[in-house]
Amino acid sequence: MSKNRKAEEYVSQELEPKLFPLLLGESSLRPKRLFYKGALPEKDSIGIAMVGTRRPGSSAPELCRRLVHSLKGTKAVIVSGLAQGIDSYCHEAALEAGLPTIAVIAQGIDARIPGERADLARRILESGGAILSEYAGDQASLKGMFPARNRIISGLSRATVLVQSKNKGGALITADYCLGEGKLLLAVPGDFDSEVACGPNLYLDCGKAKPIFLPESLRVQAGIPLTAHSQEAPSLQNLAHTGCQLSQEATMIFTKFNGFRKTFSEIQEDCNFKTGNILAILTELEIAGLVQTKDNMQFYFNGSL
Structure with missing residues (x-):
């Protein structure tokens, strides 16, 4: 087109x-x-x-x-x-x-x-x-x-x-x-x-x-193949090829919540990190393309493993 x-x-x-x-x-x-x-x-x-x-x-x-x-x-x-x-x-x-x-x-x-x-x-x-x-x-x-x-x-x-x-x-x-x-x-x-x-x-x-x-x-x-030149979605496996390396804490949180939508409060309840640390980790994951949010209230962990 x-x-x-x-x-x-x-x-x-x-x-x-x-x-x-x-x-x-x-x-x-x-x-x-x-x-x-x-x-x-x-x-x-x-x-x-x-x-x-x-x-x-x-x-x-x-x-x-x-x-x-x-x-x-x-x-x-x-x-x-x-x-x-x-x-x-x-x-x-x-x-x-x-x-x-x-x-x-x-x-x-x-x-x-x-x-x-x-x-x-x-x-x-x-x-x-x-x-x-x-x-x-x-x-x-x-x-x-x-x-x-x-x-x-x-x-x-x-x-x-x-x-x-x-x-x-x-x-x-x-x-x-x-x-x-x-x-x-x-x-x-x-x-x-x-x-x-x-x-x-x-x-x-x-x-x-x-x-x-x-x-x-x-x-x-639907039986739709990837094109030969397509790039995979951001994932823990292929992030290294882009030169992006996640911290151990970010890797842990992403692995725990991948595929789910979580509020900030839910993340706090399920993780043993301080508020400032969670904010830093979420920012790291957003930059890597593994987490999306529109309102900073709900976070979508929808990368692929």
Whole structure:
């Protein structure tokens, strides 16, 4: 995908069916017409649909970020619907990770996109991604266009990931399209009393979806190989190659909490270090890329061992 162009420079174009991107041309769900702006993915790219509710839980941004970042170093293209919530979080995570992303919209390809979604669409185009629609011009959204949009999301993709969803909604429609094509449906398990976990848990409980218990398992479950020139995520094994050496205390804390989210208080309770020492260790781990935090209250130990 080409980059470094302003979004307004992209003029909408119609695609011939034989040029439909990813798996859409082979799909029984392919539309008769398809319009796009931006740059289409390379032929050997692998579409991964990531969908969910517009009103997800508070952990959703980090959940989407970890899932998407687990695909760094692959030919994955993140496909979603540019809606609020899970869709936008996944597009955002792809931009952050440097992965191409495709947004399929339920309106005319030239219709105005309102609110913050307009800025996200602009950034997708400028990063080398694409906006797709089966509707020409400035056709406004109608209710029936959203299920139709969802079938294209599934049709483009090798697998669909159900991140968070209530027991009804567009994400489940996409999941059903995925199953109808005989494609792989993956789902993130959640607490059984969480409303936004109802959808994934339902499909997992009846055996229609396979679970993703760890973000890192997404790539393996979907059968996406690392590219030959890819670099591994920061880990204790490969940090030495970068010239970064952790202290004994930092190594111990990372090993203890790897793969988990911890508050500062929880770290204090589980470790015998003074407050100043813990702060120094967390800073060391952040610099090494093994710990992330946005608010200095919750710390994500999500490197790989």
